[in-house]
Amino acid sequence: MLDPIVNFFTQIFQWIGRGIGFVIGVILWPFMWVGRWYGQRGWILKAVVGLAIVVLIGLYANFFYATQWWNNFNPNYPDTYTFEKRNVSAGEQVSAGAGTDTA
Known part of the structure; x- marks a missing residue:
């Protein structure tokens, strides 16, 4: 059924x-x-293509290392700007230097 x-x-x-x-x-x-x-194919082409693949993998590994691990990380990086020593507020017009224009 x-x-x-x-x-x-x-x-x-x-x-x-x-x-x-x-x-x-x-x-x-x-x-x-x-x-x-x-x-x-012959061994010469295999060697060239194999080397190109190894270089590509190496470059990718370098990219992965550079983007995934923090190098020279400074947790106090904002302190390098020394905001308390600045005497110009945000958006305020500053005087032009020699040969420059602020307009």
Whole structure:
């Protein structure tokens, strides 16, 4: 009695799975093609491409290190501005220096 309904939903999910598999296959196909092409090349090209990949990974690692770890962090950095010693308030017009214009 429920077999046609179960079969219908089973068929629907099978087609959804096939569609997802097809999309993943289309996305990964260029990478698989390049991998097969690279595997058939000589050792000079493999060395050059491998070195380029190692340099790219090294540059990415350097970027990651520079952005994720704080170097020379000074928690008292606002004190370097010495706001209490300034005699000009914010937005106040200052006199022009030699050869400059404030307008």
